[in-house]
Structures are given as C-alpha cells and as structure tokens.
Amino acid sequence: MNYIVLDLEWNQASDKYIKDYGLPFEILEIGAVKLNRKMKVIGDFDEIIKPQIYHTIHYITTKIINLDKEELENGRPFPEVMQEFLEWCGRDYVFCIWGTLDLTELQRNMVYYGMDELSKGPLMYFDIQKFFSMTYEDGKIRRALEWAVDYLHIEKDIPFHRAHSDAYYTAKVFKIIDAFKPEIEKYVSYDVFMVPQNKRQEIHANFKTYSKYISREFPDKNTAIEDKAVSSTKCYLCGRNAKKMIKWFSVNGKNYFSLAYCRKHGYLKGKVRMKKADDGNVYVIKTLKLVGEDVAEEIREKQDKLRLQRMEKRHMKKEKAE
Ligand SMILES: [Zn+2]
Numbered sequence: 001m002n003y004i005v006l007d008l009e010w011n012q013a014s015d016k017y018i019k020d021y022g023l024p025f026e027i028l029e030i031g032a033v034k035l036n037r038k039m040k041v042i043g044d045f046d047e048i049i050k051p052q053i054y055h056t057i058h059y060i061t062t063k064i065i066n067l068d069k070e071e072l073e074n075g076r077p078f079p080e081v082m083q084e085f086l087e088w089c090g091r092d093y094v095f096c097i098w099g100t101l102d103l104t105e106l107q108r109n110m111v112y113y114g115m116d117e118l119s120k121g122p123l124m125y126f127d128i129q130k131f132f133s134m135t136y137e138d139g140k141i142r143r144a145l146e147w148a149v150d151y152l153h154i155e156k157d158i159p160f161h162r163a164h165s166d167a168y169y170t171a172k173v174f175k176i177i178d179a180f181k182p183e184i185e186k187y188v189s190y191d192v193f194m195v196p197q198n199k200r201q202e203i204h205a206n207f208k209t210y211s212k213y214i215s216r217e218f219p220d221k222n223t224a225i226e227d228k229a230v231s232s233t234k235c236y237l238c239g240r241n242a243k244k245m246i247k248w249f250s251v252n253g254k255n256y257f258s259l260a261y262c263r264k265h266g267y268l269k270g271k272v273r274m275k276k277a278d279d280g281n282v283y284v285i286k287t288l289k290l291v292g293e294d295v296a297e298e299i300r301e302k303q304d305k306l307r308l309q310r311m312e313k314r315h316m317k318k319e320k321a322e
Helices: 015-021 069-073 078-089 102-112 128-136 145-151 163-180 182-186 221-226 293-321
Strands: 002-012 025-035 041-048 093-097 123-127 189-191 203-206 211-214 243-250 255-262 266-276 282-291
Touching: 002 102, 002 163, 025 078, 025 102, 025 163, 041 078, 041 163, 078 102, 093 102, 093 128, 093 163, 102 123, 102 189, 123 128, 128 145, 128 163, 128 182, 145 163, 163 182, 221 266, 221 282, 243 266, 243 293, 255 293, 266 293, 282 293
Parallel strands: 002 093, 093 123
Antiparallel strands: 002 025, 025 041, 123 189, 203 211, 211 282, 243 255, 255 266, 266 282
C-alpha cells in the first residue's frame, strides 16, 4: 500500500453563485506526493485546473491561492486532470491530508462533473494534522501546516500555499511522525461525503481508547436515536452490553449523551452527533469512551440541569395558564 499525500487549492464562490451552481468550492489545483510503505517518495503529481464555473478569483478564498489568471487559463478541465490523478494514484493507497476538508470537496467536484464516486460510503483516510496534534500536543488543537513545519525544524526550501508544496511539507511532517510513532496509523479518519446508504456501508471502528460508529441515513432525529444500533452502548473492550445508567438525552437537539456501566471496565460515556446529509436526511456519528467517576458525574449533572430547566418551563406555562 502507498500513501497519497494530497493537497488542493480552490476558489470559493459567494452565496449567490452557490445557489446557481451548487458547488461552493471549485478546485483549481491538485498536488500530491506518493510515498511507499517505507516512506520513500516515489512520485509527484502537480496539475492546474482551468476554472469552468468561477472565472475570477475575487470571491472569498478559504485557502490562500497563489495562482494567477494566466496560469489558470492554461490549465486543463477538472475531469481530465482528476482521471489522470486517479490513474497516477494506482490501486492500493490511502489518502493523507492536512485537515478534514479536502476529500469532501474533491468528491463534491467529482459528483458535479458526473464522475464515478471514489467510494461507496465513508472514505477512510489519514488526517496528518490530527496525527501531529496526537503526537506532539493534546490531540485536539489544530495547527497550520507551517506551524508544524517550524515545530519540527523542517527546512522551508519552497514557498507554501500551492497544492504540491503543501503536499510536499505534509509528507515531510508525516514521515517524521510515522518514524516516531508508527502506531498512529491506527487512528484513521473517515470522510462522510458519501453517507452510508445501508447497514453494510456503516462504519464500526474500534480505536482501543474509544469506538466510533457512523450510521446509515434516517428520516429524522427521533427515528435515529431510537434505532438499535445507534442507541446501543456496547463496551468496545470486551464487547459486552454495558448497562444503561442514563438513557440518551439531548441538551440542544444536536448532541445526545448517555452513560452506561460495564461490569469489567467501568463507566462508558456515549455521545451522538446528529448530522444532516445533503438530501435532508440525518445520520449519526456516535463515540463511546471509557471514563472515570468525574466525567460520569458531569453527565449526571448535565442531565439534572436539563430536567430542572424543563420543570421550570412547565411550571411557568402552568402559571401563565392560571
Ligand atoms: Zn467492558
């Protein structure tokens, strides 16, 4: 298996144009570095895409683009470059990205041009930005690529913010992390541009320190939270059904929490995030994590607070009615 370290540059349309074209980000450059299992560079990809939709770069740009108009006009259409890119990727590879956005936008552009999907259901990848945080920081804070390059004293021999150069630096960061902590590769990420359409496409991932479940689509939140697979709180270490101490409840209608207890491993905190699919349906991302008494207490307090608020509301309604 090879690693495809990928970076994209894109132009962001203003709201008016998103409505017209249904494509918020038009990809303008694809850059990638191919590494083999031993982290040796075995190939480069560097192509500019001629804009088809948004011809001027004066809209908001999330990624700072260092591309001039002439370069862009000399580029080739997205489907042509993308096809070539996929052939270059080969058969057995995993995408490695700095952050979480690129694969979603890549797939959205592919759909826009009617190309075949990259995967059925969520697409597994390595988020190198997350790996960096897990290796050198708290696992949550997200740094800019240049910050990580400085931190690791990597020589800055080419300018940043072009697709290939950012892929080049991401590959260098990844190489250092992987040499230092090869087990990091267990912590895969999933891009959910393609939401699971059936049980077979759902993701059940066990990371030893927590488990993650990405569900298929449901018509609404209530149907989702009542589903057996969604509401289940199986301990990810022993596979036993942990006893529910606090059933799933939601404070804001978006995130749901629960508390369960495994006789062998202790408290299990459940969190469900409700996500909206492009077609208006919902799907969930559930994480289960073994926690201590302190976190268990936090969940109890959260639920107590919610109960109290509801009681007060009912009380106020009653007073009003009287
Ligand atoms: Zn257990």
